[in-house]
Amino acid sequence: MEQTQLSRGQFLRQLGLSSGALMAFYCMGTGLTACSSSGSDDPTPSGTGGTGGTGGTGGTGGTSSAIKGTTSGTGIDFTIDLTHADYNKLKTNGEFNYVANIIIVNSGGAYVALSKVCTHEGSTVAYRSATNDLKCPNHGSEFNLDGSVKLSPAANSLTVYKTEIQNSGNTLRVSA
Numbered sequence: 001m002e003q004t005q006l007s008r009g010q011f012l013r014q015l016g017l018s019s020g021a022l023m024a025f026y027c028m029g030t031g032l033t034a035c036s037s038s039g040s041d042d043p044t045p046s047g048t049g050g051t052g053g054t055g056g057t058g059g060t061g062g063t064s065s066a067i068k069g070t071t072s073g074t075g076i077d078f079t080i081d082l083t084h085a086d087y088n089k090l091k092t093n094g095e096f097n098y099v100a101n102i103i104i105v106n107s108g109g110a111y112v113a114l115s116k117v118c119t120h121e122g123s124t125v126a127y128r129s130a131t132n133d134l135k136c137p138n139h140g141s142e143f144n145l146d147g148s149v150k151l152s153p154a155a156n157s158l159t160v161y162k163t164e165i166q167n168s169g170n171t172l173r174v175s176a
């Protein structure tokens with residue numbers, strides 16, 4: 001008497017499942033991250049483009065009057081009023097905030113500014129105070145505060161910007 005052992009794939013095929021159905025089985029079994037498509041979902045959109053016409057607020061990526069200067073492009077150079085309600089949490093160690101495509105972190109009282117755009121597929125990274133690093137929620141890449149890759153799949157570093165405290169700690173300047 002012949003005894004046959006079937007692989008999982010053969011078994012499922014005998015049940016009449018197509019390869020597409022098999023893929024769906026695989027996705028359900030391994031969680032969404034294995035099969036999710038990449039997206040440009042940004043959990044922290046950087047503003048609505050402003051109200052226009054009022055002038056004086058500067059910047060191109062935010063709506064807060066706390067920001068003055070150029071926040072995007074090659075000539076990034078702006079200041080943040082750290083006394084303003086929109087950004088005063090940055091005075092607290094372990095806090096972070098976004099201005100346009102830049103994440104600003106208070107790490108132990110020192111300010112660090114980097115591109116918030118993950119170099120893998122462009123999702124927005126977030127700061128983790130417990131490990132003092134940045135993590136991308138999309139596929140799990142991690143970055144050190146010097147911009148270097150700590151954990152793949154990202155292969156390239158984040159751009160780092162200069163930071164300078166002014167006005168007795170009440171103004172932060174960020175520049176390229």
Ligand code: FES
Nearest residue numbers: 118120121136139
């Ligand atoms: S977009 Fe893939 S890890 Fe950030």
